[in-house]
Amino acid sequence: MKTRSEELRENLDSIKARINEATKSSGRNSREITLIVVTKTFPASDVKILYDLGVRDFGENRDQEASVKSTELPDDCRWHFQGQIQSNKLKSIANWADVLHSIDNLAHARKLDSLVSSDANKDIFVQVSLDNLPNRGGVVPKLLAEFLDEVSAFPHLNFRGLMAVAPLGEEPVVAFKRLKELSDQVIKVHPEAREISAGMSNDFEAAISQGATHIRIGSQMLGVR
Numbered sequence: 001m002k003t004r005s006e007e008l009r010e011n012l013d014s015i016k017a018r019i020n021e022a023t024k025s026s027g028r029n030s031r032e033i034t035l036i037v038v039t040k041t042f043p044a045s046d047v048k049i050l051y052d053l054g055v056r057d058f059g060e061n062r063d064q065e066a067s068v069k070s071t072e073l074p075d076d077c078r079w080h081f082q083g084q085i086q087s088n089k090l091k092s093i094a095n096w097a098d099v100l101h102s103i104d105n106l107a108h109a110r111k112l113d114s115l116v117s118s119d120a121n122k123d124i125f126v127q128v129s130l131d132n133l134p135n136r137g138g139v140v141p142k143l144l145a146e147f148l149d150e151v152s153a154f155p156h157l158n159f160r161g162l163m164a165v166a167p168l169g170e171e172p173v174v175a176f177k178r179l180k181e182l183s184d185q186v187i188k189v190h191p192e193a194r195e196i197s198a199g200m201s202n203d204f205e206a207a208i209s210q211g212a213t214h215i216r217i218g219s220q221m222l223g224v225r
């Protein structure tokens, strides 16, 4: 029987090989890709194994779980929050998360900005809706430019780029192409925000083909939740 450590090493090797293939076939370099392993629901023991295998970027979506888990890992981990934000949890999230991928609400951005001290700016991605259904999260494209003008003005938030989840019932590559086009527009106004957080276990190759720089992989690495 395989140990958990062997299993995770094989999965990591396989994901890395697929990232290499996907970047090569779109004329990109795998060094452009930050692999975030989404460890939500999995124990700190798994995160430690991944850490020993060289992973430093971890994704979580529940404050209660991550605030505990993050204290059990060394300080050089980067913790990414990519879940739905509740305003009353922001203070706690700001304590452990280095990067927030799911900013889609101005009040949350304002509150986060006020919670952060000036020597510890937070990196943020602004989530956009690729299906125009705001209840699934994300700013609708029509309102994006105005939203970004306001968000990029907060002094303690570093706007890094756009984040999205592929809508159900559409070819991911088609949706991620729209995301890339939005990103190209955004970069003209916010040249510092060049990154794209897109792609999960089932669609990361499509996301890489459309310019993703941060991919968020859970189940392909750790198993079904």
Ligand SMILES: *Cc1c(COP(=O)(O)O)cnc(C)c1O
Pocket (backbone or CB within 6 Å): 038, 040, 061, 082, 083, 165, 199, 200, 201, 202, 216, 217, 218, 219, 220
């Ligand atoms: C859970 C989650 C992921 C990882 O999903 P997998 O399909 O398990 O790879 C990525 N992004 C977001 C926003 C998530 O909630």
